[in-house]
Amino acid sequence: MILHCPLCHGQFSIEALIQDQAGRDLLVLMAQNGAIGPQLLQYLTLFRSQKRALAFDRALRLAREVLEIPAAPEHLAAAMAETVEALRGRGGKPLKNHNYLKRVLESQPQVAMPAATAAAVPAPEAAPAISKTARAIGRLEGWKNR
Incomplete structure (x- = not known):
């Protein structure tokens, strides 16, 4: 085809x-x-x-x-x-x-991001030990769960 x-x-x-x-x-x-x-x-x-x-x-x-x-x-x-x-x-x-x-x-x-998404994504200042990759995965999970 x-x-x-x-x-x-x-x-x-x-x-x-x-x-x-x-x-x-x-x-x-x-x-x-x-x-x-x-x-x-x-x-x-x-x-x-x-x-x-x-x-x-x-x-x-x-x-x-x-x-x-x-x-x-x-x-x-x-x-x-x-x-x-x-x-x-x-x-x-x-x-x-x-x-x-x-x-x-x-x-x-x-x-501003919705509260559910904002809670799933830690702020970079609050958790500097979390990698960019982990934060990106968290954002994707938040978007998926909308």
Whole structure:
């Protein structure tokens, strides 16, 4: 079965996607993050060059990096949408990192996190012995339990 991407207009076989481990992992990641999945897919197209497709393993790595950014899902989705809108028609080189997205996130007004999520995520000042990874996992657990 041949699929046509509505974003990049590329064509690929669903069988090839499923046979590739990174492709399967990317599908699972998108399914688990369904609320921000469309914005994430559009954002990932900014990393694709004009002449080459974005490999599944690179797309998976980039998606994981984006989801590790410490921000509420709705803020992250809005920042990705704003980034795509700002950079879509520039016709330049593909993005190499997430610095532009991070700047967009910093420029957005921050809304206080809900009490349930805030309680699940320890403040960095209160618990300096907890690693960034542990705090990120706590945030993800908080988002999952909403």
